[in-house]
Amino acid sequence: VKVAISADAAELDGSANFRFGRCPFFLFVDTESMESEAVANPATGASGGAGIEAAQFIADSGVQAVITGRVGPNATDVLEAAGVPVYLFEGGTVRQVVEDFKKGALRRSASAVRQGGSGGRGRGRRR
């Protein structure tokens, strides 16, 4: 399958990045052949809503799963709507993280991290 991993650098042996919305790169990896393609995250410079923009980018890319460190509520909503499951790693290089994923050793994100961060969902009441 094809997966996307948030990464520090544009290489398989660089470390995976914990942040989803503002990671510098996404590595698209084919888990069978381990062929990879690195793409700069278009959302790193967003003044707000980086998670949403990154999630939209990932959803449009057609991957079957995302592997990252943490993912916020807004990005989760987008990825859920797109049917892209999110798996969480504890650290390591992109290659190690993909190997862990293949072994089924990664935890699937149940619900988003809803506290802290700059986004802070849930503004006011609607009428």
Added chain:
Amino acid sequence: MIIAVASGKGGTGKTTVAVSLALALAGDRRPLVVDCDVEEPNAGLFLNYTAKEKRDVVQPVPEVDEIECESCGRCAEVCAFNAISMIGGKVLVFPELCHGCGSCATNCPSEAIREVDSVLGTLERGPAGKIDVAVGRVEVGVVMPGPAIRQLKRWVLPPGSNGGGPIIIDSPPGTSCPVVETIRGSDFVLLVTEPTPFGEHDLRIAVEVARDELGLPVGVVLNRVGGSYTGIEDFCDETGVSILMRIPHDRRIAEAYSDGVPLVDALPEYRTEFQKLFTRISSAVTEQER
């Protein structure tokens, strides 16, 4: 005349100064205190005002008619704030990121988006003895105070408002968007600071924003004077900023504050000091206009 009381650093005494300045000026004129610190308004705590008028702070947010929507994704494309996402033919709206610009509705080719009002907070105004008070307050979780500040100012400060009486705006701390929104359009920005490296650091930025960027006349109130730190005086000397008032580090002032009693009520001798401060501000404004 509109005087904005700002600071840079938080907790330097903005509200103490704003409230006392207004109370000291009350008489034939009816001063108006506008609390623009909408995330944590506290001027009202010192001024027992009656909220005679209230209104909501509203912002238009998009609502998508899923029947009309043709899933073209144009709305998500034009949104500059990532408040709309288009996934699998479905539009997701994130109202807390929306700036209410209306681009999505304007650009929707199938007219499937209509803007509905989202309530961000409330505005109140009413009398407190010899002065008037206006307060804005956003709800918990609202990440952008800008619209509330703008709507508060538009409501209570239309051109020529308040019969020409002095208008004192209590600003939020800091030097970013909410402060710019607050002090913009003022005749004078009174920067309250304290003689510490922290006070000096933030005063420098505040002067840069208010005077150098916005082109507003500024003056300083030095609060809690008593220590040996002279950084504020040095900075003001270097940059030609006047120190218009000094308030000593005095336990009685802190106690009055803790009891919610305005400084000029607790220590009436300060009344003339604040009147003098107003005279100094007035002449600085007149000088600027000349």
